[in-house]
Amino acid sequence: MSPTRAKLPFIAYPTTAHTVPEPLGLILVISSWNLPFGLSIEPVIGAVAAGNAVVIKPSELSPASSALLAKLIPIYLDPQAVKVVPGDAQVGQQLLDLKWDKILFTGSPKVGQIVMAAAAKHLTPVCLELGGKCPAVFDHLSSSWDKKTAVNRLLAAKFGSCAGQACIAVDYALVEKKHVSELVDLLKAKIKEMFGDNPRELNTVARIVNKHNFSRLRKLMGDPSVKSTIVHGGSFDEHNLFIEPTIMVDPPLESSLMTEEIFGPFLPIITLDKIEDSIEFIKARPRPLAIYAFTNDDKLKKRILSETSSGSVTFNDAIVQYIAETLPFGGVGESGFGRYHGKFTFEMFSHEKAVMSRGFLIDFWFRFPPWNDHKLNLFKVAYRLDVIGIVLTVLGLKKSKIN
Numbered sequence: 001m002s003p004t005r006a007k008l009p010f011i012a013y014p015t016t017a018h019t020v021p022e023p024l025g026l027i028l029v030i031s032s033w034n035l036p037f038g039l040s041i042e043p044v045i046g047a048v049a050a051g052n053a054v055v056i057k058p059s060e061l062s063p064a065s066s067a068l069l070a071k072l073i074p075i076y077l078d079p080q081a082v083k084v085v086p087g088d089a090q091v092g093q094q095l096l097d098l099k100w101d102k103i104l105f106t107g108s109p110k111v112g113q114i115v116m117a118a119a120a121k122h123l124t125p126v127c128l129e130l131g132g133k134c135p136a137v138f139d140h141l142s143s144s145w146d147k148k149t150a151v152n153r154l155l156a157a158k159f160g161s162c163a164g165q166a167c168i169a170v171d172y173a174l175v176e177k178k179h180v181s182e183l184v185d186l187l188k189a190k191i192k193e194m195f196g197d198n199p200r201e202l203n204t205v206a207r208i209v210n211k212h213n214f215s216r217l218r219k220l221m222g223d224p225s226v227k228s229t230i231v232h233g234g235s236f237d238e239h240n241l242f243i244e245p246t247i248m249v250d251p252p253l254e255s256s257l258m259t260e261e262i263f264g265p266f267l268p269i270i271t272l273d274k275i276e277d278s279i280e281f282i283k284a285r286p287r288p289l290a291i292y293a294f295t296n297d298d299k300l301k302k303r304i305l306s307e308t309s310s311g312s313v314t315f316n317d318a319i320v321q322y323i324a325e326t327l328p329f330g331g332v333g334e335s336g337f338g339r340y341h342g343k344f345t346f347e348m349f350s351h352e353k354a355v356m357s358r359g360f361l362i363d364f365w366f367r368f369p370p371w372n373d374h375k376l377n378l379f380k381v382a383y384r385l386d387v388i389g390i391v392l393t394v395l396g397l398k399k400s401k402i403n
């Protein structure tokens with residue numbers, strides 16, 4: 001929170017300069033249902049630390065969590081500074097009609113467009129935390145320990161958190177053709193270990209959030225061209241909104257499964273001739289929120305970093321980048337813009353005010369009109385702190401025409 005000193009050119013001497021963070025004012029946080037506390041409270045911590053007042057509009061799809069937030073926040077935080085307004089899209093729309101100083105929206109790209117359009121009316125800046133398709137590049141790992149660890153992490157990132165209903169969940173995997181059957185066998189064995197013979201009976205696989213999303217996912221899987229590529233799982237129970245962890249190998253790239261964000265427990269595996277082809281594959285698609293790569297090949301890592309663009313890159317794990325508050329969290333391109341977490345949240349909700357402070361003692365006479373070449377020459381040499389140039393110009397020994 002303390003001011004940060006800024007360097008100035010010599011010509012500004014004697015002047016001090018610094019930047020001071022000031023609160024933006026009134027913040028609106030609209031969050032999605034799948035991390036109802038984190039996505040609501042984490043922005044509030046930074047916004048309040050930066051001196052703002054905040055209104056949180058949690059999701060109607062997690063009504064119990066939203067009600068709990070609405071009950072607890074006024075008990076523990078100053079209700080004049082932080083308010084929870086639970087409600088659906090209509091409530092969100094009413095809030096968007098008001099003037100805010102910044103809006104942080106977490107949700108789908110479609111609603112992100114609505115938020116941005118509403119904010120534009122008041123010239124309100126926005127941070128959009130959206131989703132998309134996060135790929136996992138799965139290179140051949142020679143050590144069996146590495147392979148086992150990577151498969152565990154891949155599965156946890158796909159089926160573990162909210163059964164894939166997470167913005168940074170692995171959406172699909174890219175694997176070399178010659179290694180795909182080995183990977184599928186390993187995945188099947190590990191799924192059994194993690195979720196049992198009958199995953200529906202175990203409470204470790206989250207249910208799909210509502211009927212609408214369940215039907216959307218069933219439609220993705222029900223596409224005959226996709227269905228025929230299922231190599232594991234594929235069962236569901238509509239009554240319990242349950243979908244079994246499911247793996248497909250090489251579903252058509254133009255199917256909705258491969259063009260839309262999955263946000264559910266399907267893991268399509270796309271095979272490539274060479275793992276390096278994954279770079280072109282990723283580049284040919286919208287920029288993801290996260291890229292994951294399981295590999296020990298430093299050259300491949302370097303290429304992924306320099307040739308692709310994404311909100312984040314994590315090597316040899318997935319989702320864990322979310323918990324590092326020293327790393328900014330946010331998307332790029334279609335996965336959103338703006339970044340937060342830790343100190344970055346404070347910065348996002350602050351305006352960095354530039355402050356310059358001067359005394360009256362020294363003044364450079366050549367800054368004032370009427371201007372001539374001599375004065376402008378002095379400006380030039382003084383700006384560069386060219387002491388010899390200054391002396392020569394003052395003595396009239398250095399003359400150059402300034403156009």
Ligand SMILES: NC(=O)c1ccc[n+]([C@@H]2O[C@H](COP(=O)([O-])OP(=O)(O)OC[C@H]3O[C@@H](n4cnc5c(N)ncnc54)[C@H](O)[C@@H]3O)[C@@H](O)[C@H]2O)c1
Pocket residue numbers: 030031032033034035039057058059060061087088089090091092093096106107108109111112114129130131132166167168261263289336
């Ligand atoms: N980048 C991230 O941090 C992050 C985190 C979680 C989820 N997501 C993304 O969120 C999406 C899923 O979440 P969702 O289904 O809750 O998203 P959503 O866009 O349907 O809803 C998000 C929020 O917007 C509100 N809303 C909906 N319509 C509105 C309107 N017309 N006006 C104002 N507010 C409106 C909802 O009530 C909810 O609070 C996925 O795309 C996922 O990738 C992103």
